[in-house]
Amino acid sequence: MKIYLFFLMIFFLISCNFSTQKNSGCKCLSKSELKLKLTAINDNWTCCHQNYYWGIYEGTYDTTGKHLSGDIWTPPIDGNYPHHKEIIFCDNFLLEEADVYYSPFWYNTIDGPVKEVLFIRYDYYMNQWRCSYEHAIKLVSKNIKDYIC
Numbered sequence: 001m002k003i004y005l006f007f008l009m010i011f012f013l014i015s016c017n018f019s020t021q022k023n024s025g026c027k028c029l030s031k032s033e034l035k036l037k038l039t040a041i042n043d044n045w046t047c048c049h050q051n052y053y054w055g056i057y058e059g060t061y062d063t064t065g066k067h068l069s070g071d072i073w074t075p076p077i078d079g080n081y082p083h084h085k086e087i088i089f090c091d092n093f094l095l096e097e098a099d100v101y102y103s104p105f106w107y108n109t110i111d112g113p114v115k116e117v118l119f120i121r122y123d124y125y126m127n128q129w130r131c132s133y134e135h136a137i138k139l140v141s142k143n144i145k146d147y148i149c
Contacts, residue, residue: 026071027089041085045073053088057096058132061125066091097122107136 026047053070057063073085088096103116114134121130 026073027087041073042075045075045085048072048074055086055088055098057088057090058121058130059096059123059126059128061090061095061123063090063095068095094124096124103135105135 026049048071050070050072053068055070057068067090069089071087071089073087075083082102084100086096086098086100087094088098098119098121101118101120103118105116106113107116108114116133116135119130119132119134121132122128123130
């Protein structure tokens with residue numbers, strides 16, 4: 001009987017472990033730590049942790065030879081413009097937080113169509129805000145040499 005209860009308890013613990021939601025190693029930040037209050041993370045947002053962050057850090061923190069990782073928090077689809085929050089870590093140091101907004105407008109590149117994107121960033125190392133907007137540049141001149149640096 002004891003063996004039966006022992007195996008039943010192990011089965012129960014294993015099933016409870018698989019049924020609980022895991023946040024894939026995302027770092028939980030308190031709302032007081034977040035600087036960008038434009039899109040605050042709510043309980044209904046989902047998180048995807050990336051051990052090797054694919055984005056580019058544009059600040060002055062020396063990331064050479066260091067491990068960049070990131071969390072991407074996405075809200076449920078609510079009909080507004082698509083957006084998400086990116087939090088970048090460098091060897092467990094909170095490096096940057098970015099709110100990313102996608103425009104409904106597209107432009108063509110050599111790799112295919114791309115949406116216009118607005119990045120609003122806060123760099124925790126530099127204590128500085130940055131903003132960038134990726135969009136197409138409309139050519140006014142027909143001479144391509146006017147656009148080459």
